[in-house]
Amino acid sequence: MTGTSFFSLEKIAEGRSGGTTQAESRVYNERLIVSLIRRHGQLAKTDLTRLTGLAAQTITTIVNRAADNKLLLRLEPLRGRLGQPSVPYALNPKAAYAFGLKVDHRSADVALVNFVGDVMAFERTLFDYPTPVEVMKFAKGAIARMCRKHKSIEKDRIAGLGIASPFHQWNLSEEGAVPAGRLDAWKEIDIRAELDRAFDWPVFLYNDATVSAAAELMFGAGGSRADFLYAYVGHFIGGGLVLDHHLFPGRNKLAGALGDMPVPAPGRKGDRMTPLLRLASLHSLAGKLNDQDNGEKDAGRIWSSPDDWGDLGEPVTAWIDEVSDGLAYAARSAVALLDIDNVVIDGAIPNGVRKEIAKAMRRKLARILVDRPEPFSVIEGTFGHLGPVIGGASIPLLVKYSNDKELLFKE
Known part of the structure; x- marks a missing residue:
């Protein structure tokens, strides 16, 4: 929408996150430690040594430097265990x-x-x-x-x-x-x-x-999940993809773009497909509401009050059923292609609506994915319209x- 440039190299600090020089390795290791502490909430140096495979002395040097630079906070020692008290570190919010x-x-x-x-x-x-x-x-x-x-x-x-x-x-x-x-x-x-x-x-x-x-991965419910497909129901529907704890934007920065994915059209026996964005979007809900008495006023509420739509009646119930159908189909396709275990559902929608979509998806996927080695989870997102x-x-x-x-x- 907003042009073709994604970032400016001139303002990005030196220090690539991968490489072979000593300086590059130091930057990579510090970022690895910060990422691990972000994922787990808090970790001691012994935990970081085990998780990274780095030498204990290396971990001590990196953690102490990060604490001195106010990236990390040294928390109170954990007592009551065998051996020396363990000192956990957490991210410094400031x-x-x-x-x-x-x-x-x-x-x-x-x-x-x-x-x-x-x-x-x-x-x-x-x-x-x-x-x-x-x-x-x-x-x-x-x-x-x-x-x-x-x-x-x-x-x-x-x-x-x-x-x-x-x-x-x-x-x-x-x-x-x-x-x-x-x-x-x-x-x-x-x-x-x-x-x-x-x-x-x-x-x-x-x-x-x-x-x-990315917000769900860094700050929300996705942080503890190794992989997930993310779906955001907004004006249209969009998505993102996390694999092995890493955001995967894809070559064109559009991995997980769900809107164009073909799904069965409502009321059909699978003999006609339609893009998911025509079902799972606020634009499609507004169309249903506009067909009702007082429709323009009701449709206005979904744009102006994403946290509370009030009671919009049967059109929302029908819309939730269509959204959950389409997203369940998309989730099945993602599981078959990527072998993922989770889908996160969020959007510019009230918590109650999000909950109903997730509940309906769990019901529709329960039998289809029952034989997977790991249980498949439909997770409600954390941030809603702030995502x-x-x-x-x-x-x-x-x-x-x-x-x-x-x-x-x-x-």
């Missing part, structure tokens, strides 16, 4: 911060997030249909206000700004969701490059559903402090 900017078809969000995913500040604005100029003005103003409010944050602790945006939004006018004329400006302006010129820190752009999966903006903020943190950096920047 070690780093990042801004996230989410842009979709009706709104824009900006959030300031700390090293462990806590939202320190948040602003939202609504549009009929956003233009690049409106979004950039809002983003610059919101970030300036947040910086003034949080003056205690040192400038070098800000890792950057991550933009979460639908890719190639101008194609969506074919679905009737956005007037074609409103999309022309997005073809001409690279919002990432424009915002990169406005700030000293690096600015990144990734698909909104991909970064939502993309928190995910946007997760990207600068992932780039600077995770051993996933090479994966994101692979050409």
Whole structure:
């Protein structure tokens, strides 16, 4: 949607996350330790030695340096066990911060997030249909206000700004969701490059559903799962993919893009297929609501109140059934192709609706996947409508402090 550039190499700190020089190995090992502590919550040096295979002296050197640099916090010793008390380390929430900017078809969000995913500040604005100029003005103003409010944050602790945006939004006018004329400006302006010129820190752009999966991996329910398919039900449906504890964006940064996946059309016996985005999206729900009395007002609630739609009646019940059908079919396909054990369901939807979708999926998949060696799990996501903006903020943190950096920047 927002141009062709994803990041600017000039502002990314030196130190690749993989390589053979001593300096590169040191950076990689520190990021590995930070990633392991993020995944487990807290770990002692003995745990890190066991998990990494590195020498105890190497672990001690890296952990002590990370603690001195305020990346890690030394917690109280764990007593009552055999031998010397074990001293666990945890991530320091104040070690780093990042801004996230989410842009979709009706709104824009900006959030300031700390090293462990806590939202320190948040602003939202609504549009009929956003233009690049409106979004950039809002983003610059919101970030300036947040910086003034949080003056205690040192400038070098800000890792950057991550933009979460639908890719190639101008194609969506074919679905009737956005007037074609409103999309022309997005073809001409690279919002990432424009915002990169406005700030000293690096600015990144990734698909909104991909970064939502990153948020779930780094800060949410996905952190303890080795792999999962992530589905985000928003204006349209998107997805992301995590394999072996690592975000897997794919060659074109679109791995897990579920919207175009063909699934059986409702009311048919499998003899006609339709793209999943035509079933599992707020756009499709709005179409159902608009067919009812008071429909325009009810449809407006799903855009303006993602946490609470109130009682929208039978159209939502029918929509949940269609969404769970489509997602269950997509999950079966992902299991067959990737041998994954989990799917995470989230979106700009109320908690109760998300719960009903997950419950229906579990019921529909129970018999089909019963013979798998490992139980298959349908997990409710953590962040709801905040997933993309928190995910946007997760990207600068992932780039600077995770051993996933090479994966994101692979050409």
